[in-house]
Amino acid sequence: MPAPAQAQHEVEPHVQHRNRIPLASPIIDAEMKEAALAALENEKLVMGESVHKFEEEFARFCGTKYAVSTASGTAALSITLQALGISHGTEVVTTPFSFIATANAVLHAGAEPVFADVEDSGINLSPGKARARVGPKTRAIIPVHLYGHPSAMDEFLEISLETGLKLVEDACQAHGAEFGSKRVGSIGEAGCFSFYPAKNMTVGGDGGMITTNNAELAEAAGSIRDCGRDKNSKYYMGRIGYTSRLNSVNAAIGRVQLRRLHGWNEARRRLAALYRRHLEGVDGVVLPPSERQGEKPVYHLFVIRTRMREQVKKHLEKNGIETGVHYPVPIHLQTPYRQEYGYMEGAFPLSESLSNEVLSLPMYPTLQEDDVVRICNILKDSLKR
Ligand SMILES: Cc1ncc(COP(=O)(O)O)c(C=O)c1O
Known part of the structure; x- marks a missing residue:
């Protein structure tokens, strides 16, 4: 029988590789499996205790007041923009040299992505070129910390201070990276992370996280990813939202991954x-x-x-x-x-x-x-x- 096709070419289970060296090798160890099983047996499968704990711990790790988990990094980006009120008729400046999800998230929010090229001898969005693309419809800039390299956040902060534009960090490839005395995800208005298996940490599948110090943004994002629910209510919806939550079992794995x-x-x-x-x-x-x-x-x-x-x-x-x-x-x-x-x-x-x-x-x-x-x-x- 032919071997089953591998669903994700880049991702392999953590095994002895003998002579073959893979590109990436996510780690799922015994403690993570135990945590997953415990969540399955003891928790609400959706929005269980592990989800809340993972959010608290991830916020603490990044140095933000809040973290809101989501079903993916793409959802984290799109929901952040929507929670900031960015929608039809507005523009968001970002880099064309990223995974496509960065720009797709802008479209999902209803806005238009406007591109600016990377730094002259770098890989990340150039602050100067981004500034040159700012126009009357621009509401936000998304610098991407590509491959785990932090963007020039000091220069982006200057632009943000000058123009009032929101800075949304695409930190999907940069969990734990630092710029100055801060971890990425805590520098702009919000940071967005992905837990896709090949990332620096995973939740054992797809997942995402939004980090922010802005209470209103955290509240809105928490509602949008949860069908638009008002806080603590089951069937009173204050917004049009999505089913875009992180499952409890994935959060349980994520908590152990975060410690590593x-x-x-x-x-x-x-x-x-x-x-x-x-x-x-x-x-x-x-x-x-x-x-x-x-x-x-x-x-x-x-x-x-x-x-x-x-x-x-x-x-x-x-x-x-x-x-x-x-x-x-x-x-x-x-x-x-x-x-x-x-x-x-x-x-x-x-x-x-x-x-x-x-x-x-x-x-x-x-x-x-x-x-x-x-x-x-x-x-x-x-x-x-
Ligand atoms: C830079 C960047 N932005 C956004 C995403 C989207 O994350 P996800 O695949 O979890 O939706 C990724 C994931 O590959 C990424 O690398």
Whole structure:
């Protein structure tokens, strides 16, 4: 019988990999399984105790007063915008070099995404280019902390102070990353996280979280993700909402994952330093952005740039090393965006050249150091071919 197709190419259970090195490897350990089972046996399956505890603990971890869980990172973004009153007839500025959900969430809220290109020698939305796209209909800016690298939040805060625009951090790839003395998700008006299995932490499936210090926003988001319910009422609805809650069993897993997150992030940072040491100065390879002072990235992905991507990728794969491309098409060139807005090649040249050159190397906390050395050696070998 043929092996069943793997539903999510990037995601594998935590197993002994022998000679094969996957791109990502989520960890579900015995304590998480026990927590899931306990939630199934003892809690309300929806909005049970684990959900409230996970929200409290996640808020504490990020340094915000509130956290509101959702069914996904996309829902977290879209619900945040809706809770801020952003809807039809308004615009939100963001980057075209992200997972498509960042811009889709703006459309889900009823607003229009307006793109600005990335920093000149970086991967994140350029504050200057974003400011240049602000117009009378703009209500918010969404900087994305791509691959776990914090955006230049000091500059975005300045723009926000000057213009009154809301800053919504897309922290879906950056759980625990720091900018200055703060964790991402606590710097703008709100932060949005994803718990999709390949992320720095998961809930054992899809899930999301909104973090904020704004009580009104937290209240509105909590209602919108829960069918529009008024607080503490079952059938009195103050808003048009969605069924977009995080299940109790997933929250129970998330609570255990959150306790491991710091250690996992430290492991990712150590592995990233090792990659850097072995790839520094290699002709044909551009390393991820160096860490600016006061910044602590969490390397959701370790992404190099190379013009010889296909050759390198093929050689690594031939040697049992899985790689990824995040993302081969920038959002503005994805079919629905081309169709709806008429975008063409050349609209955001820096994002487009990133899309042509980025290559994600294996990165997960249990990746062995000698595997990193092996990956780097095979990579260097591939460039000589
Ligand atoms: C930058 C970014 N934004 C938003 C999302 C959406 O999160 P989810 O897949 O949980 O809906 C993701 C997830 O891949 C992401 O990487």
